Amino acid sequence: MSLAIPPAARDALEAWLTHQRAIEGASAHTIRAYTADVTGWLAFLAGHLGEGYGLKRLASVPHADLRAWMAHERARGLGARSLARSLSAVRQFTGWLAEREGVDATAVLSARGPKFRRKLPRPLSEADAKALLSTVAEDAAEDWIRARDLAVVTLLYGCGLRISEALGLPGTAHPLPEVLRITGKGDKERLVPSLPVARAAVARYAALCPFDLASGVLFRGARGGPLNPRLVARTMERARATLGLPPTATPHALRHSFATHLLNAGGDLRSIQELLGHASLSTTQVYTAVDGARLMEVYAKAHPRA
Template identity: 85%
Template sequence: MSLLIPPAARDALQAWLTHLRVIDGAAEATLRAYGADVTGWLAFLAGHLGESYGLKTLAGVPHADLRAWMAHERGRGLGARSLARALSAVRQFTGWLAEREGLDATAVLSARGPKFRRKLPRPLAESDARAMIATVAEDAAEDWIRARDEAVVTLLYGCGLRISEALGLPATAHPLPEVLRITGKGGKERLVPVLPAARAAVARYAALCPFDLTAGALFRGARGGALNPRLVARVMERARTVLGLPATATPHAMRHSFATHLLNAGGDLRAIQELLGHASLSTTQVYTAVDAARLMEVYARAHPRA
């Protein structure tokens, strides 16, 4: 598909992705997603315009061509959420190109994406989150693996870490300090307080771990390599079956639970944003919707309609 794209547009895309990587510190997953989205857009234009377009044409694409592209994407099965992300990538790329080349990209930059309902996080109840931590360790054959699994899930819930952040901790992070410096998405750093229970859980694991923890990853697999996140997901799958919890009780749900329970306890939304490492407050505000949705569920059960 990239062979259809004019060389100037292809070079501009690569320059933009390099800018995102080097200047903005974008994560590799983000770069791959944006690269695929914009490549699809550029290839569509090559077929739609039927000519080898230049950068001025690319920046000045009218609304009609944007609508044709979006209709094409929906026609091949792209959902509203994915299309909105693709349009966001196209707008960002076009805005960068227009600024670099001194071009007018008003039509593209003012384009609106499809509306979609944002999925609400599915946190666990506080009792279920505690039960999950206690249950994940039950199936392990060895004491150190039981301690490891409990320590990982405790960090997810107690510190609101992403699974990649917890498993990315180096061995030198032990013993855990009272405040961890975490590097999250896009290389963004944040400071996260560590509860005594989390420090104690990691200390128990480190004391039992049969591998050298002076270098490498803190959390190890059975053969000594870095622990695979899929193994944590499997342990939680077994635990949620035992506990009768829904399929939404995943490692990421522990992070959602951390944020929701803090909010329920009166936590400040800005502070929770910082703890989670969200770039935008609007991302964190989804937890207020979760709180309101739960309140309505309780209300509906207490006051059923006749």
């Protein structure tokens, strides 16, 4: 942390980060991002104000100083998406600090971030997803590795798991129950139904796996250690090359496909949000945009312009 930052501000940041870990359940990745974003803000203020600042001054920064910081960040090459993330962290920290110090933080809390176009998820079609599942394990050298790779991708598509969630399943998860208890981002738990095809795929892998699954993780590498997610990505790369699919056909695209296909089948957003483990419904709503974008593509093909 920069030495230019006043000690009281450094201590306040550490207290806020502790609050985020203990009370809000923020993940290690989120804490690293918060630390970098807010540290940059505090260091900028130290240089911008040209003097040490107290906590009340920090919590009640005016619009002019906030705009100066945002201009500084853009000038050093920070993109709109990254700046919006940094501003979100600064707002959260400032709101927490203002409540502690009893000051008005309206200027910061009401600040709007830069506009940017959110990238839409790139799900696979149902036909391509099924083709991937039948192709993904074809190149594996051993039966148990073929069964393992198929089980992993079936969980990603059939249950909407993140790759880290699938590979983090303990060996005791076998036999797979009808409802999985998944620990996701921020150590938040959610319940996800497991389809019969997923339970069968995991059962076949466990029966063929040469390693004892009673302890440790469920999915193992060739030498018995935890399966590296990069190996799953490479398996997907080979499968999509065989099928002629685009580079966007990644392991995470199977999670996107799970959500999009559920929505297309009439699933409601709130239920899909719970299944995916999204903290905010707005995160899940992006799949409605995907559905709309695909509809427009179909319309454009059916009604080409002259």
